[in-house]
Amino acid sequence: MRFVFHIGRYFMFLNRVFKRPEKFKIFVKQFFKEAEKLGTNSVGIVVIISVFMGAVITLQTAYNLDMAFIPKYTIGLAARESVLLEFSSTIVGLIMAGKVGSNIASEIGSMKVTEQIDAIEIMGINSSSFLVLPKILALVFMMPLLTVISMGIGISGGWIAGFVSGEVPSTDYIYGIQYSFKPFYIVYSVIKSAVFGFLISSISSYQGYYVEGGSLEVGIASTKAVVVSSVQIILFNLLLTQLLLA
Amino acid sequence: MIEVRNVNKTFNKKQILFDVSAKFEAGQTNLIIGQSGHGKTVLLKSIVGLHSIDSGEIIYGNKVFSGMSFTDQKEIRQQIGMLFQGSALFDSLTVEENVKFPLDMFSNKSTEEKLDRVNFCLNRVNLENVNHLYPSEISGGMQKRVAIARAIALNPKYLFCDEPNSGLDPKTSIVIDNLIYEITKEYGITTIMNTHDMNSVMAIGEKIIYIHSGRKLWEGNKEDILVAKEKELNDFVFASELFKRIKRNV
Numbered sequence: 001m002r003f004v005f006h007i008g009r010y011f012m013f014l015n016r017v018f019k020r021p022e023k024f025k026i027f028v029k030q031f032f033k034e035a036e037k038l039g040t041n042s043v044g045i046v047v048i049i050s051v052f053m054g055a056v057i058t059l060q061t062a063y064n065l066d067m068a069f070i071p072k073y074t075i076g077l078a079a080r081e082s083v084l085l086e087f088s089s090t091i092v093g094l095i096m097a098g099k100v101g102s103n104i105a106s107e108i109g110s111m112k113v114t115e116q117i118d119a120i121e122i123m124g125i126n127s128s129s130f131l132v133l134p135k136i137l138a139l140v141f142m143m144p145l146l147t148v149i150s151m152g153i154g155i156s157g158g159w160i161a162g163f164v165s166g167e168v169p170s171t172d173y174i175y176g177i178q179y180s181f182k183p184f185y186i187v188y189s190v191i192k193s194a195v196f197g198f199l200i201s202s203i204s205s206y207q208g209y210y211v212e213g214g215s216l217e218v219g220i221a222s223t224k225a226v227v228v229s230s231v232q233i234i235l236f237n238l239l240l241t242q243l244l245l246a
Numbered sequence: 247m248i249e250v251r252n253v254n255k256t257f258n259k260k261q262i263l264f265d266v267s268a269k270f271e272a273g274q275t276n277l278i279i280g281q282s283g284h285g286k287t288v289l290l291k292s293i294v295g296l297h298s299i300d301s302g303e304i305i306y307g308n309k310v311f312s313g314m315s316f317t318d319q320k321e322i323r324q325q326i327g328m329l330f331q332g333s334a335l336f337d338s339l340t341v342e343e344n345v346k347f348p349l350d351m352f353s354n355k356s357t358e359e360k361l362d363r364v365n366f367c368l369n370r371v372n373l374e375n376v377n378h379l380y381p382s383e384i385s386g387g388m389q390k391r392v393a394i395a396r397a398i399a400l401n402p403k404y405l406f407c408d409e410p411n412s413g414l415d416p417k418t419s420i421v422i423d424n425l426i427y428e429i430t431k432e433y434g435i436t437t438i439m440n441t442h443d444m445n446s447v448m449a450i451g452e453k454i455i456y457i458h459s460g461r462k463l464w465e466g467n468k469e470d471i472l473v474a475k476e477k478e479l480n481d482f483v484f485a486s487e488l489f490k491r492i493k494r495n496v
């Protein structure tokens with residue numbers, strides 16, 4: 001029953017969020033501020049995670065395919081496919097759910113409990129649209145960028161790990177990552193990451209916006225934001241894979 | 247003028263306000279008083295439309311405000327300034343940006359004109375050299391004053407104050423009370439203020455309504471309140487030692 005209640009309220013919330021902004025100039029300013037806060041400031045963590053992700057995928061593939069009749073370049077090929085198809089978008093999604101999701105929920109939640117949202121509303125400004133729309137659009141815009149960065153860094157990480165460990169010769173790896181390359185896989189991941197961006201920002205904003213109480217409840221809301229967005233990312237990952245690749 | 251007619255309000259099946267009616271005139275400080283938890287904030291937020299009411303009417307001038315859509319309420323809302331119980335300043339913005347916020351959203355003034363207005367409002371509440379500080383960097387009393395400055399930035403016709411001096415020392419409380427009183431007189435604003443501080447009541451209470459358990463038990467002015475007969479009101483008014491002594495003397 002709670003589930004049905006939340007779904008209903010979530011869609012009503014979105015209906016209020018997607019309204020024309022009060023002042024376009026201010027909206028544009030907020031959009032870039034959020035893009036920087038939510039996106040640009042997350043490049044560091046995405047880079048670190050991606051290097052190691054690529055390295056681990058390459059090494060594990062190398063150890064598992066350590067047979068004479070399998071050519072070495074297949075390792076590069078396998079690493080590329082894993083990173084492009086699955087790891088970059090999903091891992092970046094989950095990382096961002098943790099980093100940005102809790103940030104959004106606690107920011108909006110504390111504005112709620114300290115009556116800052118009431119203060120916006122009282123002026124006749126639609127507070128949900130004013131606060132949330134720039135966040136959603138900024139994250140939907142930034143997530144694909146982060147994912148593409150992650151792809152590049154992940155594949156490079158694999159290459160470095162391959163030749164440093166001596167498991168995969170550089171020329172084989174580079175041949176492998178170019179072998180029967182399908183550009184659609186990048187498009188597919190970019191679509192997925194945009195959807196993840198929407199899920200993270202809208203779910204976390206929703207959690208923050210309906211906080212009642214004090215700082216304790218804000219903490220609970222931000223934990224919920226991370227958990228619910230992560231679960232939704234996993235669910236939609238499956239759904240989109242069926243839809244786009246089947 | 248603001249009129250409240252037979253307002254009822256329920257939260258999760260618990261009724262908070264019972265058939266409250268009152269009239270609040272322009273150019274005077276109207277006080278809503280009562281014990282903690284008896285529904286003052288709920289009443290104030292119902293009047294400004296932050297809570298939707300179950301039944302009854304809220305009337306601004308000659309317009310029925312309750313029941314209007316959010317879009318229709320906009321015109322009236324832009325004439326409302328509100329001071330919240332906890333100041334409610336935007337903590338990601340500086341003092342100057344806080345006061346400028348309503349101007350940015352609703353006026354077509356140039357940046358210079360807006361800054362002039364911001365400085366005028368900050369001056370009016372006796373704040374100087376705090377423009378570039380954040381709310382967390384100034385004292386509670388200063389935050390209240392910034393909140394007043396923000397509330398009057400757009401020259402409101404209606405001013406709402408929810409316990410403007412809770413948590414402040416007696417001297418600062420008087421400063422805030424006087425400020426609200428002066429602004430009300432200067433601009434002929436309809437001011438409604440919540441308080442449980444009898445000092446404020448005696449200082450600036452031109453019209454007072456007493457709320458007890460969500461019902462309006464009494465209304466009158468600050469002279470009447472000392473000689474009122476109602477037991478609950480008496481218990482409230484003469485709760486402090488100071489006022490008990492006053493009672494013995496009158």
Ligand SMILES: Nc1ncnc2c1ncn2[C@@H]1O[C@H](COP(=O)(O)OP(=O)(O)OP(=O)(O)O)[C@@H](O)[C@H]1O
Pocket residue numbers: 257258262280281282283284285286287288289409442
């Ligand atoms: N959003 C809400 N949801 C449910 N109950 C609420 C809500 N807001 C207030 N109440 C309840 O309404 C009652 C009156 O609260 P209100 O905040 O109006 O008191 P108050 O007179 O302003 O007290 P104080 O002087 O402490 O500020 C309380 O019992 C409170 O629990």
Ligand SMILES: [Mg+2]
Pocket residue numbers: 286287288331408409
């Ligand atoms: Mg209150």
